[in-house]
Structure formats: structure tokens, C-alpha cells
Amino acid sequence: MEIVESEGLRLIGIAPARPVAGVREAGLAALKEGRLAGMAWMNEAWIERAADAQAFLPGARSLIVAGLPCHSPDPEPGPAGPTRGRVARYARGRDYHRVFEKRLRRIARTIREEFGEAARATVDYGPLLERPLAAAAGLGWIGKSTMLLVPGAGPWVLLGVVATTLDLEPGTPLRKTCGTCTRCITACPTGAIAPDGHTVDARLCISYHTIENRGAVPRELRAKFKDWVFGCDDCLDSCPVGANRWETYTEFAPATVDDARPVLRDLLALDEQGFAERYRGRAIMRAKRDGLVRNACIALGNVGTAEDLPGLAGALADASALVRGHAAWAVGRIGGRVGAAAWKRTLEARLAVEQDPWVREELRFALEGE
Secondary structure, eight states, X not given: OHHHHTTTOOEEEEEESSOOTTHHHHHHHHHHTTTTTTOTTSOHHHHHHHTOHHXXXXXXOEEEEEEEEBOOOOOOOOSSOSOBOEEOGGGSSSOHXXXXXXXXXXXXXXXXXXXXXXXXXXXXXXXXXHHHHHHHTTSOEEOTXXXXXXXXXXXXXXXXXXXXXXXXXXXXXXXXXXXXXOHHHHHOTTOOBOTTSSOBOGGGOHHIIIIIOXXXXXXXXXTTSTTEEEOOOHHHHHOOTTTTOOOBOGGGSOSSHHHHSOBHHHHHTXXXXXXXXXXXXXXXXXXXXXXXHHHHHHHHHHHOOGGGHHHHHHHTTOXXXXXXXXXXXXXXXHHHHHOOTTHHHHHHHHHHXXXXXXXXXXXXXXXXXX
């Protein structure tokens, strides 16, 4: 469609505005089994609405599903330097919600003004389950990772939908599957993808914990997070579909190495104002300041060096108990790994003044070792 292509959207499919078989049932099963973890907004009522385009736009006949590529290469920080973390590729530039939604809303407005039909746009925070709709539109197929796999682009596509009362010719679903490939299942560090694929347990997912989880990350998972501080690309990186095609929408590409591989001790030093100034207009704002600093502590516990211990010692006195507890874990991990002589004294000094029961528990655990 010309009105879609005029917005620079080349990945386009049309799906009929009717429920996709099995989607509602799968969502309700995930909720019942607890696989949606702490995402409380994804309740039964939300799932019922998200599986039905008519609830999103009464009288809708067609769904225009559009995609934007987000596969930018990893910038190399150089042979030496401070310890860095990693940000998922889609979040290294401007917030895709802002970039994408403006274009989709303009498309919806054009439909209303030029065709006299109703139209409503949304990206993935809205009440529509866009991946099954994209598959129904023939844009790609749902892989074992639960990601939409687009021929030539793989899982590196962000999706948005315009529902309209226009009657458009729907696409044909692709007759493709992942076959016997299980690379994404093997690549997941925490085992969040079911052994036979097609199901993800958010309670084990690094992306869920680094973005949506507002509380403590389960201790048994932290060592598996490696250096991720926002999101995780491990299952996407393992996928052979689109693996050799580096293409991203310009505004999603990192402007600097720090946008993709931030220095972890710099993240520890962020206060609320510094966090807002650095990440305003970016998807990382979703994690909030305390969540991002918590994530930096975990990453340092996994990949940090003795040079990172002073920064973590400062984090032990952070105003946020969430940060202090994870900093304690990280100090214990690095101290045990590099044998820094003063690390136990640092933890003991904090334990002597710490009042929060959960932080005290983390301090004791770090002192006792794993």
C-alpha cells in the first residue's frame, strides 16, 4: 500500500480482522500457568481484548501489519578499557514506540481523511497480540523462540498494526516452520524457552527481568545473565534466519559505543536526574533508574574485575534497597573470583549499618559465599 510505503515501511502484510485460531487459548494458558510472571496488566480481560481485533476497533475488517528492521551490528569498544554491559539491539537508539507510532498514526489519519473509513494504530504496548497477526498476514512465521521470523530479516523486526474498516485483500500465511532447528532453545542461558519450543516462561527470561521486573532478580538466575543490562538477544543471535543481513532503521542504530555497550561503573553512578538525561526518549527508560542500576550490579557480578569493586562499594550505600542488595551479591562474586583482600571488610561494614532485612540477607549470603 502506497500510504504505508510512504512512511518508509517496506515490510507490510494484511490480515483479516478476526481472531487467530489458538491465540486466546495460548494466552490464557500462559496466565494460568504463571508464565507471564509479574506482568499484572496481562490479566484475563486484557488477553481477551488483545486476541480480538473487534475489541480494538469495532467493525474492523482489515489489519495492516508493518515491520521495521532493528539488526544493527555490535560496535567494538576496543581491546582494553572499563567493564561494559550490553543492551539489546532494538533499544540502542531512539525508543521504537515513538518512532513507529508516529508513522502508524499518520497512516491511520490518512485512511480516515482520504477513504472515510475508521482506523486505529498501535505498537506492542497496545491491546493487540501482533506476532500472530503478522503470521496471519504472511509477513513471517512464528519460530520456536516465539519470535516472528521474517524471510531475509529473521527475528530482527519490530511490529506495529493499523486496524481499519477498509476491506483490503489479506495476505497468505507462509508455509514455513523451523523444522528440526533448536538453536534458540539451546542458546537461551536460563532455559526460558520450552524444550520443544513455542513457549517462553517470563519467570526465567532475562529480557523480562531486566526490563519489566521491578523487584529482586532470583539469585539462582543472576549468574546466567552474563553482561546484559537491558533485554537479551541470545535467542535472536542464534537464529539462522536473517543472520547475515545487517539492516536497521536509522534511528535504532547506536550513535556511540556506549549506547550499545555502556560502561557498567558509569551506570552505577546514575541518579534519577542523570538517568533521565541519558536515556530520555529511549526504550531503556522502561527499566527505570533503580532497575537499570540493579542490572549493572548483576552484570558486574558476572564480568566485573577488582577495578569495579570501588563503584560497587558506593552502590552498597545507594538509597535504593534493590540496588544495595544486588551490589552486595556482585561484591561477593567479584571478591570470590579475584581474591580481593578487602571485599569481605566492605560487606561487613555495610552489614553493621544496614537496616533492610532483605539487603541484610544478601550481605550475609555474599559473605558466606555460594
